[in-house]
Structures are given as C-alpha cells and as structure tokens.
Amino acid sequence: xxxxxxxxxxxxxxxxxxxxxxxxxxxxxxxxxxxxxxxxxxxxxxxxxxxxxxxxxxxxxxxxxxxxxxxxxxxxxxxxxxxxxxxxxxxxxxxxxxxxxxxxxxxxxxxxxxxxxxxxxxxxxxxxxxxxxxxxxxxxxxxxxxxxxxxxxxxxxxxxxxxxxx
Numbered sequence: 001x002x003x004x005x006x007x008x009x010x011x012x013x014x015x016x017x018x019x020x021x022x023x024x025x026x027x028x029x030x031x032x033x034x035x036x037x038x039x040x041x042x043x044x045x046x047x048x049x050x051x052x053x054x055x056x057x058x059x060x061x062x063x064x065x066x067x068x069x070x071x072x073x074x075x076x077x078x079x080x081x082x083x084x085x086x087x088x089x090x091x092x093x094x095x096x097x098x099x100x101x102x103x104x105x106x107x108x109x110x111x112x113x114x115x116x117x118x119x120x121x122x123x124x125x126x127x128x129x130x131x132x133x134x135x136x137x138x139x140x141x142x143x144x145x146x147x148x149x150x151x152x153x154x155x156x157x158x159x160x161x162x163x164x165x166x
Contacts, residue, residue, distance in 0.1 A: 018084075025097055048153045049075035052081065055146040056090060065090035065110050077153070078163045080129055100128035107140050120127040122155060135159045 043050060053066035068086045076083060079094075085150045086094060091108075095101045103125065105120045117141040127134040 028109070043070070043072045046072055046151070047074060048151050049078040050149065050151040051086075052143070053091065053108055053148050053150075063105070063112065066104065066148070067091075067110050068094070078129070090140050091163060095128045098128065099126060104150070107138070108150070111140045111142050112146065113149050115142055118152045121157060127154075 050072045051068055052070040053068045055063045056065040056067050057063045064145065067090050070080075071083070071086055076086065079086065081094070091104050092101045095104075109122075110116075110117070111118050112154065118138075120136065120138040122135050122137065124133055124135055134154055135156045136152050137155050137159075140148050140150050143149050
C-alpha cells in the first residue's frame with residue numbers, strides 16, 4: 001500500500017491509503033518458483049552431464065566465449081570441478097585454448113547462428129579432463145536466443161566392449 005498524510009489545520013491528521021489485491025501475483029510467483037524447482041530437479045536427476053552455456057560477444061558482436069550458466073551434478077562430477085570453478089566462467093577459461101574449447105566454440109556458435117541442433121555420435125576426442133582419447137555422443141541445442149544446452153555421454157567403454165565382440 002502507498003499512502004500520504006493529509007493535514008488540515010481545522011481537522012485531526014488523516015492518512016489516505018491506496019491498496020491493491022496482489023493475491024494473483026503472489027500465486028503466480030509461487031507457481032513460477034515451483035516450476036523452476038521442478039526443472040532444476042529434472043536437470044539434476046539426469047545421468048548424463050548437462051550444461052547451459054550463454055554466448056559472450058565482443059563489441060563487434062562476434063562470439064568470443066560461452067559462459068557456464070548452469071550445470072548438473074553429473075557435469076561437475078565428469079569435469080572433476082566444483083560449482084565455483086565452472087559457473088560464471090567461460091569455456092576457454094575453464095579448459096584453455098585447446099581442442100576441447102575450440103570444438104565447443106565451433107559447435108555452440110553454429111547452433112546459435114542457425115538455430116539448428118547439433119549432434120555427434122561416437123566421436124573421438126582427447127578428453128580435456130583425462131588427456132586421453134575418449135569417444136563421445138554429444139548434443140547441442142538452443143534454448144534461448146543466446147544460450148545453448150549441451151549434454152554428452154562418454155561411450156568409450158561401450159565402444160571398446162563392442163570392438164572386443166567383433
């Protein structure tokens with residue numbers, strides 16, 4: 001409520017108050033919080049690593065990095081880094097200027113530029129974590145104008161087991 005004090009020398013002081021019903025806004029806020037909590041629970045329950053990245057652009061509008069906006073526990077575990085080491089930092093800051101960063105920049109930029117999802121299956125890369133060749137399935141999709149969702153699965157053991165059977 002907002003109010004102002006009104007005085008008249010011949011009358012006692014009076015306060016005029018304007019009120020409005022905020023029940024609908026309060027309920028909408030509760031619903032929004034509940035939806036956000038549910039989406040966070042879904043993200044956190046995924047077995048595969050999953051991160052949300054937001055494009056960082058220079059003065060000319062070129063994408064210079066992707067900043068980690070969110071990550072699930074599987075991503076923190078796979079990357080062997082804590083929340084404070086990832087969230088709010090850029091891909092290049094976290095992984096340096098190697099192939100992992102360059103590839104992620106290329107894939108995520110393409111998704112931002114085209115709006116088309118990007119998918120790789122059974123691709124071989126040197127892991128930025130272990131430094132050894134690993135096989136990955138990777139998915140990158142846009143979920144906002146300047147943001148992408150990235151999920152991956154290390155399929156090295158599956159590939160090796162299948163190779164032994166052949």
